[in-house]
Amino acid sequence: NAGVTQTPKFRVLKTGQSMTLLCAQDMNHEYMYWYRQDPGMGLRLIHYSVGEGTTAKGEVPDGYNVSRLKKQNFLLGLESAAPSQTSVYFCASSYSSSYNEQFFGPGTRLTVL
Amino acid sequence: GEDVEQSLFLSVREGDSSVINCTYTDSSSTYLYWYKQEPGAGLQLLTYIFSNMDMKQDQRLTVLLNKKDKHLSLRIADTQTGDSAIYFCAESYGGATNKLIFGTGTLLAVQP
Numbered sequence: 001n002a003g004v005t006q007t008p009k010f011r012v013l014k015t016g017q018s019m020t021l022l023c024a025q026d027m028n029h030e031y032m033y034w035y036r037q038d039p040g041m042g043l044r045l046i047h048y049s050v051g052e053g054t055t056a057k058g059e060v061p062d063g064y065n066v067s068r069l070k071k072q073n074f075l076l077g078l079e080s081a082a083p084s085q086t087s088v089y090f091c092a093s094s095y096s097s098s099y100n101e102q103f104f105g106p107g108t109r110l111t112v113l
Numbered sequence: 114g115e116d117v118e119q120s121l122f123l124s125v126r127e128g129d130s131s132v133i134n135c136t137y138t139d140s141s142s143t144y145l146y147w148y149k150q151e152p153g154a155g156l157q158l159l160t161y162i163f164s165n166m167d168m169k170q171d172q173r174l175t176v177l178l179n180k181k182d183k184h185l186s187l188r189i190a191d192t193q194t195g196d197s198a199i200y201f202c203a204e205s206y207g208g209a210t211n212k213l214i215f216g217t218g219t220l221l222a223v224q225p
């Protein structure tokens with residue numbers, strides 16, 4: 001049982017390049033989330049999904065797209081990376097209940113030059 | 114909008130008690146949570162409290178909830194160097210979407 005995994009762990013991009021971050025969970029969770037973590041700002045929700053085939057915008061969605069084609073996977077895409085997207089990205093998943101323990105992946109550290 | 118606030122830094126000596134404070138905004142939150150983030154890792158749930166409770170104790174951890182003041186605190190007794198981490202409080206928001214609003218995080222530094 002691997003829990004929540006993220007690939008890659010580290011990435012350096014040049015401005016304007018694109019990339020996709022992959023999140024996978026093996027806990028059969030309905031809900032999945034993408035956050036970014038920046039110093040002094042805590043975690044901010046980028047996009048989330050309440051089930052396979054559904055996605056919704058979070059607090060800071062601009063510049064990102066997501067897809068949830070399979071229940072276990074949640075992809076975060078950057079179409080044209082900008083230095084402001086330099087951050088640590090975390091994926092999380094949870095059951096669909098009022099008690100919302102979210103299980104986090106180890107994070108992806110992205111630097112955009 | 115929603116805003117969960119925490120102080121950024123707390124330094125204590127090993128063996129002392131640590132108290133990390135948090136203020137939240139959504140009085141309808143059903144659960145409030147404390148997550149712990151160790152260096153280079155993701156967040157892990159440390160403890161939680163149901164909104165109709167005032168206090169919850171779990172070994173060295175004590176959570177206090179003051180709903181009137183929308184204030185949440187986490188007390189760690191006999192703080193150890195292994196407790197050094199960033200601690201985030203979070204409130205639930207958004208009904209069926211199960212979204213959490215996280216605070217800015219408090220870096221706890223435990224001095225030997």
